Amino acid sequence: MPPNDPVFQLEGLTVRAGDKVLLQDVSCDIQQGGMLCVIGESGAGKSTLLKAVQGFLPATCRRLVFTPSGTDITGAVPTHPGLPQTRWVMQDPLAALNPRLTLGASIQESLYRQNLTVQERKSAVLAALEDVQLGSEFYSRFPGQVSLGQAQRACLARALIARPKLIFFDEPLSALDALVQKKIARQMEVLRRKTQTAYLVVTHDLGFAAAYADKVLVLRMGQVEAYQPCDEFIAAPASPYAENLIEAARSLGTLSHASEAA
Amino acid sequence: MKIEALSAEIGGQGILHDVSLEMAPTEWLAVVGGSGAGKSTLLRAVMGLTRPARPTSGHILFNGAQRAFASPAKTTLDGIAYVPQSPAHGFDPLRRLRWQWDQLARRKRVKHTSHQRDILSALGLPDPGGSYPHQWSRGMQQRLLLAMALMDAPKLLILDEPTSALDPLIASQVLQETRRIAAEHEIAVMMVTHDLALAARFAGRIAIMQRGRIVESGVSDILLSNPQHTYSRELVAHRCWDKAKPEISHAAE
Numbered sequence: 001m002p003p004n005d006p007v008f009q010l011e012g013l014t015v016r017a018g019d020k021v022l023l024q025d026v027s028c029d030i031q032q033g034g035m036l037c038v039i040g041e042s043g044a045g046k047s048t049l050l051k052a053v054q055g056f057l058p059a060t061c062r063r064l065v066f067t068p069s070g071t072d073i074t075g076a077v078p079t080h081p082g083l084p085q086t087r088w089v090m091q092d093p094l095a096a097l098n099p100r101l102t103l104g105a106s107i108q109e110s111l112y113r114q115n116l117t118v119q120e121r122k123s124a125v126l127a128a129l130e131d132v133q134l135g136s137e138f139y140s141r142f143p144g145q146v147s148l149g150q151a152q153r154a155c156l157a158r159a160l161i162a163r164p165k166l167i168f169f170d171e172p173l174s175a176l177d178a179l180v181q182k183k184i185a186r187q188m189e190v191l192r193r194k195t196q197t198a199y200l201v202v203t204h205d206l207g208f209a210a211a212y213a214d215k216v217l218v219l220r221m222g223q224v225e226a227y228q229p230c231d232e233f234i235a236a237p238a239s240p241y242a243e244n245l246i247e248a249a250r251s252l253g254t255l256s257h258a259s260e261a262a
Numbered sequence: 263m264k265i266e267a268l269s270a271e272i273g274g275q276g277i278l279h280d281v282s283l284e285m286a287p288t289e290w291l292a293v294v295g296g297s298g299a300g301k302s303t304l305l306r307a308v309m310g311l312t313r314p315a316r317p318t319s320g321h322i323l324f325n326g327a328q329r330a331f332a333s334p335a336k337t338t339l340d341g342i343a344y345v346p347q348s349p350a351h352g353f354d355p356l357r358r359l360r361w362q363w364d365q366l367a368r369r370k371r372v373k374h375t376s377h378q379r380d381i382l383s384a385l386g387l388p389d390p391g392g393s394y395p396h397q398w399s400r401g402m403q404q405r406l407l408l409a410m411a412l413m414d415a416p417k418l419l420i421l422d423e424p425t426s427a428l429d430p431l432i433a434s435q436v437l438q439e440t441r442r443i444a445a446e447h448e449i450a451v452m453m454v455t456h457d458l459a460l461a462a463r464f465a466g467r468i469a470i471m472q473r474g475r476i477v478e479s480g481v482s483d484i485l486l487s488n489p490q491h492t493y494s495r496e497l498v499a500h501r502c503w504d505k506a507k508p509e510i511s512h513a514a515e
Contacts, residue, residue: 041429042400148297174426177296178457182500204429207459211503248434252425253463254503 005067007032007165007198012062013077015045015052015222022048023059023222028215030166033196037209037230039245040219046202049219050168055082068165083166087159091171093151097143103129103154104139110162128161129154132187149180153187160191169201173208181205185212206245207254210234218242263308263418263450268320270303277303277315279474287417290444290451292461292482294497295471301454304471305420308452309344325417343411344420345440348427349395349403359390359398363410370414381409385439401432408436412443419444421453425460437464458501462486470494 006029015023023045030036038046052059055078064073069084087110090096097106107125116124126136132153143151152172159167172188173181189212192199203209209216209230216233218226218241226238234255237243249255263285270278278300285291295301303315308322310329322329325341346352353362367378382389385405395403411419421440425433441464444451455461461468462482469479470493477491489495 041431178459179296179497179500182503185503205503206430207503244431248430251434251438251463252430253459254430254457 005032006030006065007067008200009063009065010053010061011064013049013052013059013064014061015048015057015059021222023052023219024224026217026219026224028217028227030198030200031214032165032198033192034214035192035199035201035212036215036217037213038200038202038217038219039204039206039209040225041204043221044219045222046219047170048222050170050200050202052077053083054086054088054168055079066166085162085164086166086168087162087164089152089155089159089167089169089172092175093148093155094143096155097151099143102140102142103134103146103151106143107154107158107161110158124161125157128157131160131191132157147180149176149184152176152184156184156188156191160195160197163195164197166198166200169199169203171202171204173203173205181208188212205254206249210249210255218245263325264323265304265308266320266323268304268307268317268322270300270307270315270317272315277474278307278317280320281471281474281476282320283469283476283479285418285450285452287450288444288448289467290441290453290465292453292455292465292468293471294455294458294461294468296456298473299471300474301456301471302422303474305422305452305454308418308420309342341417342420343414343416343418345404345407345411345422345424347423349400349407350427352407353395353403355395357394359393359395359406363390363406366410367413372414378413381412382406384443385409400428401435404428404432404436405439408440408443412447412449415447416449418450418452421451423455424453425455425457458486458497462501470497 009029011027013023013026014021026049028036038049040046048057051057058079059077060075061073061077064077065071066083071083097103104125107128108121111121111124126139129136129138134150134153134157138146138150138154173185176184185208188199213230216226216228216230217224220241226233226242228238233242234246237246246255265281265283268278268281269276281304293301293304306315307317372378385408387402387405387409390406398406419440424437440451443449453461453465465482467480468482468485469476470491471477472493478485478489478494485494486498489498
């Protein structure tokens with residue numbers, strides 16, 4: 001089980017664009033090896049949260065602590081450095097991978113700052129591919145030659161090979177088929193437990209969040225609607241909006257298992 | 263509706279192989295399959311479209327009459343209505359909603375404005391008036407698409423991936439409205455989706471497609487409790503989100 005010290009703490013993050021408030025006073029934290037799911041409809045500010053935390057957008061906060069790199073920010077979040085020792089996995093794997101590089105070459109790019117020999121690098125990449133259940137034949141394939149699910153696995157391998165302490169996932173499964181989604185979700189979970197990497201996952205799939213997340217943060221129009229441990233969220237959602245969400249997921253059949261357990 | 267041994271191809275590559283399906287009036291059928299299984303091609307063939315996939319053999323009977331395949335401009339949509347997967351696919355963002363509604367009403371030769379108003383109020387929508395699509399919420403836009411599909415009392419309603427582009431709140435709202443209205447007006451519904459859990463929740467019968475073939479079809483409950491084909495078995499086993507079992511993580515370590 002994950003130890004209780006948070007790797008990532010965020011207090012009172014606010015993002016403005018002109019007069020508009022995109023995110024209002026968002027606070028959350030993630031334990032080592034833990035998983036936080038950010039849920040909300042489109043336009044709720046989920047992706048804005050990710051971008052602001054990484055320093056891609058001007059934002060202010062009361063405090064932002066990322067323990068592994070000793071980052072401790074108060075006030076304006078600097079827009080350049082981003083957080084070291086973090087990685088991204090994007091929604092559309094084919095857009096995230098360079099179509100003119102083989103999967104092996106793409107994954108290797110995560111290692112260039114470590115002084116490794118060519119051989120060491122290659123064996124590290126092969127090990128990373130094996131971790132996401134891709135055989136060595138994928139090393140020399142191009143993104144166009146593999147399925148979407150395989151490409152997303154390669155993205156996961158690329159993120160994990162750098163041994164980050166925190167990975168940001170932006171809707172990692174929504175471009176994939178239902179069956180592939182479940183297999184990759186399981187793979188993500190297995191690797192999270194094995195490497196004790198913390199995950200911050202933006203999703204609109206409540207079923208996924210209910211099955212895997214430790215904590216859930218629900219956003220709506222830039223406001224926090226609920227921030228609760230996952231079990232508590234399913235059993236007793238903190239706001240009427242969150243309750244509606246759970247009701248909707250149940251009626252679509254995506255939340256049946258978790259709801260039966262509750 | 264009846265589809266008999268339908269095959270289709272794109273540039274010589276077979277997309278559908280000998281697909282046969284039957285649908286009773288008022289039935290809710292879900293076509294489930296992964297990407298590239300031929301779901302959309304099947305659906306486009308039902309609508310009579312020949313692009314991008316060209317039907318090569320087989321035919322479709324609807325209401326006892328054989329349906330012709332034609333170019334989009336010539337297609338008659340008698341009795342078949344289509345709801346695209348999201349408002350972004352369904353509306354012209356630069357035209358007022360009223361204009362789009364009226365244009366469709368002209369094409370479908372629907373005259374009774376009182377009937378049109380009834381459909382809107384049944385779905386809890388105001389008159390579109392001079393609004394543009396972006397001035398309405400996505401839920402309202404999607405319900406308006408549904409209203410437009412229902413305008414001329416179709417016999418068959420086609421839903422294309424109703425949940426994939428929508429938030430669960432909107433998707434559930436739209437699907438439940440659809441279910442109510444379909445039952446009320448005795449409309450058959452054909453839903454294309456990749457999510458078996460969703461199909462199981464709404465459809466009476468499920469057809470599972472893989473690589474252009476229907477590998478298994480049957481009454482939802484029976485298919486779910488006793489899937490025969492290996493691919494269906496896998497889909498059924500993975501239909502719900504399931505917490506990764508601790509033994510899996512042990513095996514990985």
